[in-house]
Amino acid sequence: MTTPTPTTVTLNNGLQIPQIGFGVFQVDPGETSPAVQTALQSGYRLIDTAQGYRNEEGVGQALRETDVPREDIFVTTKLTNSEHGRDKALRAFDGSMQKLGLDVLDLFLIHWPLPMYDEYVETWKAFEELLASGRVRSIGVSNFTKEHLQRLFDETGTVPVINQIELHPRFPQAELREFHAQHGIITESWSPIGQGKGLLDEPVLKEIGEQYGKSPAQVVLRWHVQLGLVAIPKSVTPSRIAENLDVFDFALSDDDLAKIATLETGERIGPDPATASFR
Numbered sequence: 001m002t003t004p005t006p007t008t009v010t011l012n013n014g015l016q017i018p019q020i021g022f023g024v025f026q027v028d029p030g031e032t033s034p035a036v037q038t039a040l041q042s043g044y045r046l047i048d049t050a051q052g053y054r055n056e057e058g059v060g061q062a063l064r065e066t067d068v069p070r071e072d073i074f075v076t077t078k079l080t081n082s083e084h085g086r087d088k089a090l091r092a093f094d095g096s097m098q099k100l101g102l103d104v105l106d107l108f109l110i111h112w113p114l115p116m117y118d119e120y121v122e123t124w125k126a127f128e129e130l131l132a133s134g135r136v137r138s139i140g141v142s143n144f145t146k147e148h149l150q151r152l153f154d155e156t157g158t159v160p161v162i163n164q165i166e167l168h169p170r171f172p173q174a175e176l177r178e179f180h181a182q183h184g185i186i187t188e189s190w191s192p193i194g195q196g197k198g199l200l201d202e203p204v205l206k207e208i209g210e211q212y213g214k215s216p217a218q219v220v221l222r223w224h225v226q227l228g229l230v231a232i233p234k235s236v237t238p239s240r241i242a243e244n245l246d247v248f249d250f251a252l253s254d255d256d257l258a259k260i261a262t263l264e265t266g267e268r269i270g271p272d273p274a275t276a277s278f279r
Contacts, residue, residue: 003043006244009228011161012184014136015106017074019225020245021046023190023232024055032058032194033065035236040066040073042242048164049100050111056099064101075102077094078111080163081279089126095140097135107138109164113148116277120148121155128158140164140208142190142229143273146179149190164188166270168273169220169263177227192231193220193244193268203257206228212250215243222247222259 006018024032024047026040034056036047036113040062049059056077063073077100083092108127114122120141127139140162141149153159163180167173167189178186193200205216214222218231223245226233235245252260271278 001134001199003041004178004248005043005250006045006245007155007225009186009230011082011138011186012159013161015138015161017107017162017186017230018044018046020044020221020231020247021048021074021076021232022241023191023234024049024059025050025053025234027053027055027058027234028056029058029237031236033061035241036062037066038238039241040068042238043245044135044241045072046074046076046230046232048076050109051080051083051096052078052111056096060101074106075100076107076109076276078106078109079123081112081114081165084110084114084117084123084200086122086126086129086193089123090129092233094129097204104134105136107139107140108136108163109142110144112276112278113141113145113273114277114279115274120144121151121161123151124158125158129218131158138162140185142188143276145273146176148273149179149183159183160185162186162188162230163189164232166268167192167224168192168194168269169223169260170194170265171268172264174263177229186230187228188232189224190232191223192229199263201212202221203208203262204236208252208259210255211256214247214250217244218247218250219256221232222250222252223257 068119
């Protein structure tokens with residue numbers, strides 16, 4: 001069986017990022033390295049971790065042990081919430097690089113804006129320093145609203161390459177996606193298949209999948225691809241890891257997309273970025 005090759009989208013700095021990546025949120029540190037190695041063997045070339053996931057070392061081990069060349073793998077990590085501010089952010093980046101075993105990171109994200117602490121602009125300026133140093137190839141954000149993004153534009157002049165946000169058919173974020181498109185920001189989806197909260201049980205997804213010989217999860221991931229998004233599904237099951245990437249040999253019709261649009265509820269699974277304050 002040939003491994004699928006994910007399509008890519010182009011970031012505003014000219015770099016390419018695969019549209020389907022492998023996320024390691026809530027993957028046990030002891031399971032991380034084998035899961036990432038399985039993902040790489042299955043054809044994934046985007047790996048997404050975070051300081052707060054406490055499994056960067058496992059990702060680093062997988063990167064050392066895989067036979068996939070480093071230059072073919074796009075690695076993302078994120079600044080944890082307790083490390084906002086210039087000096088803390090720079091130290092935290094050093095810690096991530098040591099755990100990952102990397103000299104250069106492909107993408108570094110601010111994980112949450114935490115607007116009540118009013119430090120994310122200062123933190124973003126530290127990210128600009130890291131970008132200028134050449135130690136990171138791209139900088140972006142996660143869970144930022146239009147208001148948070150606008151403030152970055154107004155006060156720094158550096159536009160993030162990506163905003164990684166909760167996004168799935170029940171919470172499609174059309175308004176924020178449009179704002180991203182206007183400013184050249186790629187939208188990346190976390191919890192892209194709904195975190196096991198019932199989305200994949202929707203009959204309409206099963207019906208669509210049966211037309212193509214695909215699972216409901218594959219239908220949803222194909223939906224992300226056709227919207228031009230980047231999605232990072234997570235699994236530790238080898239068959240599911242492979243299945244989640246196998247979405248590049250079919251296309252949803254306009255009718256399919258219209259049916260999926262009926263699943264929108266406007267309800268989040270995760271915290272609201274405007275009020276999330278955890279550190």
